[in-house]
Amino acid sequence: MSGHPRSARAFASRKPLAAVLASAALFVFTSAGVASAHVTIGPDTTAKGGSDVELTFRVPNEEASATTTQLEVVLPTDHPITGVLPEPTPGWQVAVTNTTLPKPVTTDDGTVTQVVSELTWTGGALAPGQYQGFRVMLGKLPDDANQLVFKAVQTYSNGDVVRWIDLAQPGQPAPDHPAPVLVLTGSGASSGSGSGSQTSGASVTTGPATPSSAIPSSATGDSTARTLGTTGIVVGAAGLAVGAFGMSRARRKSSDSHATPRE
Structure with missing residues (x-):
């Protein structure tokens, strides 16, 4: 055969x-x-004026052989968030920087003159191919903003620094390093009457402040792309x-x- x-x-x-x-x-x-992995927040949408909102900053390691050793998150102060409490993250320590407001904010618990303007996590080692969630509790969200931008800076063990601070612009491609954005929904006054701030302690320079209402959310466009x-x-x-x-x-x-x- x-x-x-x-x-x-x-x-x-x-x-x-x-x-x-x-x-x-x-x-x-x-x-x-790998290319689509960004520093994001979850949830990325919540109600204006909400209280006791849990927010998680999800940080990926995009390096091939270096570990992430530090994360800095700058909180908006033009529309301040009162009562920010970071949750302990195993293996990491968090430093809190406060800002003195030029105009105090009145809440149900009294008058607030200082708010958290920056959180810095150090001491850990996020390995390549992994991600870490850093959780915070937001006591009271503003009701006069349409969204809040949280600019973040990620530092690696080899000295590389990635600044997640870019904002999406109408008619432009999604930025390579978008800043995490929390969209605020529901009724409330339009943003645009934000106040300045004077920081006590070290802070990250993030460029000129931009009114929250003028910054379109990058989450939808980037996800669609x-x-x-x-x-x-x-x-x-x-x-x-x-x-x-x-x-x-x-x-x-x-x-x-x-x-x-x-x-």
Whole structure:
């Protein structure tokens, strides 16, 4: 009895091709996942004037061989948040910087003259390929703002510093390093009458203050861009695989049609 050497060779030639396609797809999806990892907050939407809101800053490590050793988060003071309490994070210590308000804020608990303007976590080591959540409790959110921007600075063990401080602009692509944004929903006065602040203690320089109402949220645009990009990758990979399979079948039919029948 005789075998089918041509069919065997065609099958063998398809195996390396399939392996190459699978490896390429894995590389593309892995690269897309790393590129889309940003410092984000959860939840990213809540009600204006809310109380006792738990907020988590999710920090990914995007380096190949360095650890994240520090995270600085700057809280907005043009629309101050009263009663900020960080939750203990195992392996990390947090330093709190307060700001004295030029105009005191009246709350149900009395008059507030100082608010937290910066939180700095140090002492930990966030390894590559992992992320860490840093949780805080916000005692009272403002009711005169449409969103709050939390600019963040991430420091690595190799000295690299990533500033998550960019703001999305209308008609422009999503920034590479967007600042985390908390969207405030519900009724309330329009923002724009924010007050300045005078910081006591060390603080991170983040550039000129921008009214919260004038800054569009980057969360929706950035998420949409990542979704469209991933969809395009899936369609492209599928088309490549189908095309390669069709070419292989065509070559095999041509070879079989010209082969000499064996007795």
